[in-house]
């Protein structure tokens with residue numbers, strides 16, 4: 027059994043597709059064990075998308091550079107440089123500002139292999155690469171070039187923890203122990 031954090035970003039909340047997205051997880055049998063709607067603080071966002079975690083910031087930058095290369099576009103035109111760490115920090119700032127631009131719906135899902143199953147249902151980070159049938163593939167078509175031209179993050183609706191280490195850190199950050207509910211679902215009966 028695993029627990030994973032899911033955050034529906036302001037674009038998902040404002041588009042009124044919170045219910046549709048949650049029903050996809052419920053249909054699979056994942057159990058909602060905590061949930062809340064709120065505008066995250068700057069402090070929370072800076073911990074969730076940390077400026078001092080080089081691996082995260084540079085990863086964000088190098089994936090941006092990679093997609094520019096793939097599209098045959100010049101990152102220097104857009105960012106003024108082609109340094110992964112600097113581009114990553116720019117994207118991180120857009121992202122943390124965007125996440126605070128309206129309410130987000132955060133919840134915790136529990137189930138066998140929940141982290142991997144949820145990422146599969148969410149789909150690829152880049153909407154144009156996300157497969158049909160995934161949340162990002164079915165509900166978004168944004169691109170990094172379009173987003174970066176407008177100095178904003180890619181609007182891909184949803185965040186989900188990437189691995190066990192991230193999930194443990196993020197669950198602790200977003201929810202306190204007494205906000206996590208314990209109950210049985212019908213699905214569990216069929217897995218005994």
Ligand code: ADP
Pocket residue numbers: 085086089090117121150151170173174178179180181182184185186188
């Ligand atoms: P994921 O959200 O799939 O775990 P990342 O951790 O790489 O992906 O990125 C965090 C978020 O940053 C993405 O969901 C997306 O909203 C935004 N983002 C990622 N790459 C870019 C980019 N090149 N330009 C703008 N925003 C981006």
